[in-house]
Amino acid sequence: MQRSRASSTSSGRHPAPPPIGLPQPQAQPLEAPKIIVIHPGSQHLRIGRAADLNPLTLLHAVAYRRRPGASDRPHHDPLLPPLDNVNSNSGLMVEFEEQRLLVSRILQHCVVDNKNRLRVATPPQQLAHFNRSSQAEKVPAPSGQMADEPWLDREAPVLFDDRILRLGAVDARNYDIHFPIQRGELNVHKEKGGSLQASMQHLERIWSYALEEGLKIPLRKLGTHCAVLVVNDVYVRRHLREFVTLLLRRLGFRRCFLVQDSVASTFGAGIGYGCVVDIGAQKTSIACIEDGISQLDARVRLSYGGGDLDQVLLLLLRKCGFPYRECNVQESYVDAHLLDELKEKFCHLNTSVCGAQEKHFNLRKQNGQWLRYTIQVGDEALMAPLALFHTELLNITGRTKAVFTQQAVQDQYDCEDCFDAEYLKETGRKNGVRGGDILQLSASAGYQPRPQLPVTADDEELIVVDQDETMSNCQSQLGAQTAGGQLNSNGCYHNGQGLVLPLDQAIIQAINRLSSYETKRKMFGSILLVGSSAKLPGLAAWLEHRISQQVQSEVNVLIKGMDAGMVAWKGAAIMSVLESARELWISQNDWQRHGLRVLRERSPFLW
Structure with a gap:
């Protein structure tokens, strides 16, 4: 493993000369409109020009229409993490109810104002009495929906973005739907369309659609454009090789470079160091950054995110008589998307809000009629996001959740290198x-x-x-090696019962893995919250309070004023136009002649 030349520059030392045989990066004018920044995620893809104010955000999925009369079953990657046999596992539901009551008692001991008055919770039975009697009312279509625009093109061979989110349980049976990234890494599995090359093919189709339809850039003109790809902190080197091949050979960009998402987040937030906590749709990653370098021992990716909170919210709403009783998030992408919207509208961590709150949401039925539902919500809006701190509630999406740290070099070396x-x-x-x-x-x-x-x-x-x-x-x-013959390096992120650690304890564990006390103090004082699921009101203050109770250092949890899901994309756009980024670019000719060698030498992180 070698320290990249970019890291040497950031630490104040002069970069070492490149090895013999590698070409010097040529000084070329940096044109922000010609630089495309790509940030792929488990649920969304953010892509745009470096000169754009905000990126284009679209669903990171593709749906292929099945041939008529196909005998095999359709393949559907879920939008939300699937439930772990909740209906047939009564013990799991009993455990969920016990944890719900525990969290409810914790909330009852919170004060709501300066007079130290305690919160008053509304019983679910009282909410259920209102919600079960609530009837849906017909409403006109939203103003943005044109009357002559078809809701779903059932003859289209391929669907992208919001067209997939319009697939109900019946329409989805006619498509094979693939999410190429799940839980923060490439979705490689043994079912249809699950090979590594098939996943890269899905990515190529989605990114090509975004470039042509979203950014209005013909694929034949990509030879005049450059690309910056935001990758995970915990990465697989073989996957990075495939990403570069996709950008330079298959899509045809002139040159590209890779940057880790936590490092890009520090650039986007304008801080020089910090512990970056990225809460996405299906994963939560933690990384400590200092001088633009992600510390190897303080990187971890936890397999829970906003999608798991959606499933917790649905169970809580059903306990209080959810009026939309036909909701089926496992088969209907319409219902899954609806639940994700309800989490963004309802959920918060503001303990001063108590009692029953009347909410509304609209839904389009299969026959085209729009309905308006009225629902009363109590502490369920707080309990769902509190699952990040009481991970026993997340057992409904899998009792055993994987924890990923950066693999050692000897565990993932590439035979082609x-x-x-x-x-x-x-x-x-x-x-x-x-x-x-x-x-x-x-x-x-x-x-x-x-x-x-x-x-x-x-x-x-x-x-x-x-x-x-x-x-x-x-x-x-x-x-x-353990008795099973597997490397056991992630045990510190599980508790005594084998459950993955809550968010606050995982952050403390990651920071404590750093060797320097001064570095630990700096990280606790600069915890940056980013990611699409970090936008919950009150999350930063709650997390700061939880960590402050467990450590003696001063704790500051930061969240930028911009959309938390765009911070990494913004940072990558800033990096792409810096003068110091010239030596990071990899051209088509470099990749063709030197392959992984040039990626190792040019990457701005430890290879």
């Missing part, structure tokens, strides 16, 4: 023994190192491997 350090260790020789043979022999009992052999003339041209380093590396791998 002939300059990879692990590849050199395994293929190089010292004293007639290959590095790979050393790893295999050391795993067996009673291994004795071979006696040193004289170096011959043929061996002088072979790569020399430090045998002691190889042996120590192998021993550290063997010692880190």
